[in-house]
Amino acid sequence: FTANSMNCMTEILGMGLPGNGTIPAVESQRILLAKHAGMKVMELVRENICPRDIVTEKAIKNGLTADMALGCSTNTMLHLPAIAHEAGIPFDLNGVNAVSDSVPHLVKLNPAGVHCLVDLNEAGGLSAVMKRLDEMGLIDPSARTVDGTWADRIAKAAILDEDVIRDREHAYSQTGGLAVLYGNLAPDGAVVKKGAVLPEMMVHTGPAKCFDSEEACCEGLYAGKVVSGDVVVVRYEGPKGGPGMREMLTPTGAIAGMGLDSTCALITDGRFSGVSRGASIGHISPEAAAGGLLAYVEDGDLISIDIPNHKLELLVSEDEIAARRAKRVPQPPKKVSGYLKRYRAMVSSANQGAILETDKFL
Structure with a gap:
């Protein structure tokens, strides 16, 4: 974890x-x-x-x-x-x-x-x-x-169990357990634990099923709105959108528990618990609350995931994307006050570690 x-x-x-x-x-x-x-x-x-x-x-x-x-x-x-x-x-x-x-x-x-x-x-x-x-x-x-x-x-040091700590010849894969994906949905990167992704989900294209919060996603999952093949989109859960990046543990757990982890993916500007498995792609940057493309994805849009080639793409034309950006703005920020309001104003994108960019305010 x-x-x-x-x-x-x-x-x-x-x-x-x-x-x-x-x-x-x-x-x-x-x-x-x-x-x-x-x-x-x-x-x-x-x-x-x-x-x-x-x-x-x-x-x-x-x-x-x-x-x-x-x-x-x-x-x-x-x-x-x-x-x-x-x-x-x-x-x-x-x-x-x-x-x-x-x-x-x-x-x-x-x-x-x-x-x-x-x-x-x-x-x-x-x-x-x-x-x-x-x-x-x-x-x-x-x-x-x-x-x-x-x-x-x-x-x-001594290696006492060659099955637990394998050598290169017997490695689970010849590449590491994590990968960063890029594309029009994540020009600044998104992260996946590829070592926990089933082989059949390493490359996947499916229709988007969009939710504007973790709670909405859970309600949709339990109501049967997500079906085999879908790419579940959970947005406005990034550093600014949360504010604070909550772990999407319940949605990923529900997807696995419902037996959908071999046919469905989940992408989010939020993050995951270390217990998460499956095609769970997080840290999408820039996030929806900062005007990232994730904010403009609609139900039914095809999303292409290619983990071996580090790609994450929304398969919608540039003209259509421009039209969507022109006619609507991202979801209004949640009402917060005090330190959370200050945090939201100062926090960076996930690709920078969600650090506080204090230099901008000093």
């Missing part, structure tokens, strides 16, 4: 001790890890080692590489760009597919696969995953961590 994914990323980025991402909460090793983490914090303070000394460009690249090998939550494509922004490190979503194309999907955890996080822990944990990636020359082992470098950790 997303929390597990980001806990793993914390360790991969060097900001957590070995085992931080995978030791089960019920094990005594987790209590011991907490004790050691507190001791390590005090040591780092004494040595004046700060987060920006650890979260460097090397660390971000290693994080992205491991992300692809693990097939983490799509939310990592929000959090990693946001972390990079705070660390003053450039992060371009356009480069994600190049990394994905070069990194095999080595670990496939529930719900995409049969293994759970405890299995990864018993297989050697993230240090073992990084050892495998280092053998392939895909990471920089000189990247710093809170307790040395990744080279230090890799030297002590």
Whole structure:
């Protein structure tokens, strides 16, 4: 799930001790890890080692590489760009597919696969995953961590289960678990956990079934309005539209539970839980509330999804799109006040990590 994914990323980025991402909460090793983490914090303070000394460009690249090998939550494509922004490190979503194309999907955890996080822990944990990636020359082992470098950790690591942490020859796929799609619907990108998409849905074209909120989508699903072949559109759930990007966990869960995940796709400017599976495409940028094309999709429009070729297209003529833009405006923003109103005014698009663009207001 997303929390597990980001806990793993914390360790991969060097900001957590070995085992931080995978030791089960019920094990005594987790209590011991907490004790050691507190001791390590005090040591780092004494040595004046700060987060920006650890979260460097090397660390971000290693994080992205491991992300692809693990097939983490799509939310990592929000959090990693946001972390990079705070660390003053450039992060371009356009480069994600190049990394994905070069990194095999080595670990496939529930719900995409049969293994759970405890299995990864018993297989050697993230240090073992990084050892495998280092053998392939895909990471920089000189990247710093809170307790040395990744080279230090890799030297002590062992891969204890070749089925859980596979080699390149036996990888689930020769490309990574996440992909960024582009097209007229998402000129700035959209994200899909392709490692959790059924083979028959990797390429799909179907009629749009549009909903202007998560609640409306759920009502439509339960009322039987979505049928086999549809592309479910959930809009106005992006950073500005929400405001705040809610997880579309209920719609994706309903689609899977109704047995439609092998014939239906879902696209949204919102985001998903790490538990989501199927052809669930999120983070569409620009979002509907910012005037993105998603706001002008109508029921019955054909939408083409081609995950292997990183494409997401609305199959409507440019003249028709221009006519729709001319005769109507996006849905009026929801009435909010206080911090939510300030957030909506300052938040960036999802492709930038939904960061607050404070520089524009200072």
